Amino acid sequence: xxxxxxxxxxxxxxxxxxxxxxxxxxxxxxxxxxxxxxxxxxxxxxxxxxxxxxxxxxxxxxxxxxxxxxxxxxxxxxxxxxxxxxxxxxxxxxxxxxxxxxxxxxxxxxxxxx
Amino acid sequence: xxxxxxxxxxxxxxxxxxxxxxxxxxxxxxxxxxxxxxxxxxxxxxxxxxxxxxxxxxxxxxxxxxxxxxxxxxxxxxxxxxxxxxxxxxxxxxxxxxxxxxxxxxxxxxxxxx
Numbered sequence: 001x002x003x004x005x006x007x008x009x010x011x012x013x014x015x016x017x018x019x020x021x022x023x024x025x026x027x028x029x030x031x032x033x034x035x036x037x038x039x040x041x042x043x044x045x046x047x048x049x050x051x052x053x054x055x056x057x058x059x060x061x062x063x064x065x066x067x068x069x070x071x072x073x074x075x076x077x078x079x080x081x082x083x084x085x086x087x088x089x090x091x092x093x094x095x096x097x098x099x100x101x102x103x104x105x106x107x108x109x110x111x112x113x114x
Numbered sequence: 115x116x117x118x119x120x121x122x123x124x125x126x127x128x129x130x131x132x133x134x135x136x137x138x139x140x141x142x143x144x145x146x147x148x149x150x151x152x153x154x155x156x157x158x159x160x161x162x163x164x165x166x167x168x169x170x171x172x173x174x175x176x177x178x179x180x181x182x183x184x185x186x187x188x189x190x191x192x193x194x195x196x197x198x199x200x201x202x203x204x205x206x207x208x209x210x211x212x213x214x215x216x217x218x219x220x221x222x223x224x225x226x227x228x
Contacts, residue, residue: 004157031214041201043158043218056215090157097214099207100146100165105157 003027004106006091012112013081021076021109023091030096031055032074033103034066037088046089049074050097078111086113116141120204120219127194127226135189135222137178137204145206147171147180147187148216152201161189161202194226 004025013019025032034046047066048055054066063079078085091106120137127133139145146165150158162171167182176191187204204219 033216035216041152041221041223043203043216043221045215045217048215058215092158094214099214100163101214102148102160102163103214103216105150105159107157 004091004093004104006089006106006109008109009107010110010112012114014114015081015083017081018077018079019081019111020078021089021091021111023074023076023106025072025091025093025104027093027095027104029093029104030071031094032068033092033094034074034076035090035092035105037090037108039087043090046076047074055097081111081113083113086111116145116206116208116217118204118206118217118219120202120222122220123201123223125222125224127224129196129226129228130193131226133189133191133194133198133224135202135204135224137187137189137219139185139187139204139206141185141206141208141217143208145208147178148205148207149176149178149187149189150203150205150218152203152221154200158203194224196226196228199224199226 031050052068067075088108092103094101094103117140148163149161151161162173164171164180170179201221205216
């Protein structure tokens with residue numbers, strides 16, 4: 001069974017469109033995250049959610065909105081897509097907010113904006 | 115703010131060679147330190163971690179020791195295999211902030227040749 005899953009794996013779209021990426025974890029974790037990995041492999045946190053409450057938002061444009069219908073899901077909705085949004089987006093989860101906890105990552109969604 | 119610096123790659127080694135990937139950090143508080151590995155086309159997975167000074171994390175022949183005096187967490191392996199070819203990320207989680215935010219280094223690509 002996949003611990004953290006994301007759909008779709010690949011997403012190709014035009015500038016200006018709105019798209020969503022879905023994430024689900026079956027680990028029973030309290031905390032979920034979204035990370036962005038750019039073309040140079042640099043990883044940066046976007047959002048952290050604990051028990052459906054947003055904890056941090058690292059200077060991400062408000063075109064990006066995380067939505068969590070329940071503790072097992074954290075979806076990422078992106079409005080008015082721009083060329084610079086092209087990247088690989090990773091969802092992750094951890095048992096709780098404690099800093100020593102491992103984060104479990106999904107396989108990633110490669111977003112290409114044309 | 116927190117930061118992680120790791121040696122730039124790619125690192126190219128022959129099979130059975132000794133591996134060192136340097137990692138140094140800057141953080142407030144008492145961070146936990148991690149090494150994550152990303153195989154081609156996959157998400158990140160935890161390789162090892164250390165949560166306090168002088169702890170040694172180890173897994174699959176890889177080791178790293180949390181050195182508070184030098185703010186370092188260098189990754190080592192005595193004999194690399196072709197299957198170790200991947201991108202390695204050093205990361206820290208500062209237990210003093212909310213959200214269990216992981217700060218990543220830039221990643222080091224390792225290529226092992228037969």
